Every structure is written in C-alpha cells, then in structure tokens.
Amino acid sequence: MTDIAIIGGGPAGLSAAIYAASLGAKVTLIDDGLELGGQLIKQTHKFFGSEKQFAGIRGIEIAKKMIRDIKEYDHVEVIDNATVTGYYEDEVITIVQGVNGDILKKLNAKRIILATGASENMLPFINNDLPGVYGAGAVQTLMNLYGVVPGNNILMIGAGNIGLVVS
Numbered sequence: 001m002t003d004i005a006i007i008g009g010g011p012a013g014l015s016a017a018i019y020a021a022s023l024g025a026k027v028t029l030i031d032d033g034l035e036l037g038g039q040l041i042k043q044t045h046k047f048f049g050s051e052k053q054f055a056g057i058r059g060i061e062i063a064k065k066m067i068r069d070i071k072e073y074d075h076v077e078v079i080d081n082a083t084v085t086g087y088y089e090d091e092v093i094t095i096v097q098g099v100n101g102d103i104l105k106k107l108n109a110k111r112i113i114l115a116t117g118a119s120e121n122m123l124p125f126i127n128n129d130l131p132g133v134y135g136a137g138a139v140q141t142l143m144n145l146y147g148v149v150p151g152n153n154i155l156m157i158g159a160g161n162i163g164l165v166v167s
C-alpha cells in the first residue's frame with residue numbers, strides 16, 4: 001500500500017512526486033522508460049519559456065536535477081521499465097515490468113496521479129505511416145535516446161521551435 005501512486009516519470013510526474021514526498025507522503029512512481037525523465041531525456045537543446053521553469057537549461061540536465069531531487073527522499077519508491085496496464089474497482093493498479101514484460105505487480109494506492117504525457121499530433125495524410133515518415137518527436141527519440149540517425153536528406157515540415165530544434 002502506498003499513499004500516492006504516480007503513473008509517469010516525466011517532468012509532471014517527477015514534480016508531483018518531489019512535492020508530495022516533501023510533505024511526507026509515501027510515493028510510488030511508475031514509469032515505462034529505462035530511465036526517468038519522460039520527454040526531457042530526449043531534449044539536448046536548451047529550453048525556451050519561463051526562467052522559473054528552467055528556460056536556458058538543456059532538458060537532459062533538467063531531468064538529472066529532478067532525479068537527484070527525488071533520490072533525497074527515502075519514502076519514494078521508483079518502479080521503472082514498468083507499464084501500468086490497468087486500474088480496477090478494488091483500487092488495485094496492475095503493472096507489467098521487465099524487458100519481456102514477464103513480471104506482474106499489483107499495487108494498492110490511496111490516491112493516484114496520472115502524469116502519462118501526451119501523444120504527438122501527427123499530420124494526417126495518405127501514406128504518413130510509411131517507413132521514412134516521422135513526427136519530429138519520433139526523430140528526436142531515435143537520435144537522442146537510441147543514437148539512430150533516421151536519414152541524410154530530410155524534408156522538415158513546420159519551422160516552429162520543435163521543427164528548428166530537431167532540424
């Protein structure tokens with residue numbers, strides 16, 4: 001039994017975990033990545049936006065700081081490389097963990113925070129699912145997380161901040 005189960009270890013989940021832990025709550029943080037940070041660990045560029053929200057600092061550095069902060073609390077348990085697959089009427093959360101998904105865990109929580117992020121808003125057009133057609137976030141994941149360059153000649157559609165950063 002945990003006081004607060006937080007599903008998703010991106011900046012939202014990490015912030016919630018740090019704050020709840022600072023108030024004394026027993027927190028369980030579950031994330032499906034191999035490491036915590038969500039989108040932050042893919043972001044090698046310096047953040048735009050408000051200085052209060054880490055503007056001017058690289059996303060990967062923000063993630064490192066938040067992970068350091070969370071390790072200060074003994075009453076935070078991190079379950080990583082684990083996907084939450086269900087939430088049942090008896091308030092049990094089911095978690096599938098491991099590379100092969102062969103570990104099944106159950107968790108009871110008094111409160112649950114969903115911080116699972118969002119999915120990329122892919123441009124709808126015929127054949128947008130063919131190999132070689134990517135959303136900018138997918139390219140960022142391939143390059144910055146897995147070290148794979150998706151191609152040498154790229155047509156980038158959209159020159160907003162994400163288009164520029166990924167280009």
Ligand SMILES: Cc1cc2nc3c(=O)[nH]c(=O)nc-3n(C[C@H](O)[C@H](O)[C@H](O)COP(=O)(O)OP(=O)(O)OC[C@H]3O[C@@H](n4cnc5c(N)ncnc54)[C@H](O)[C@@H]3O)c2cc1C
Nearest residue numbers: 008009010011012031032038039047048083084116117137
């Ligand atoms: C290409 C790109 C560049 C960006 N650049 C900037 C920038 O410069 N400045 C800025 O302010 N913002 C930027 N953003 C936006 C910022 O990254 C997001 O707003 C932020 O990461 C959202 O945080 P989050 O915690 O809500 O979600 P996420 O960071 O997406 O974290 C959610 C986590 O939950 C996990 N998860 C999902 N479902 C489950 C499940 N069932 N079980 C377990 N875990 C689960 C996910 O794998 C992920 O680790 C950028 C985003 C992208 C894609």
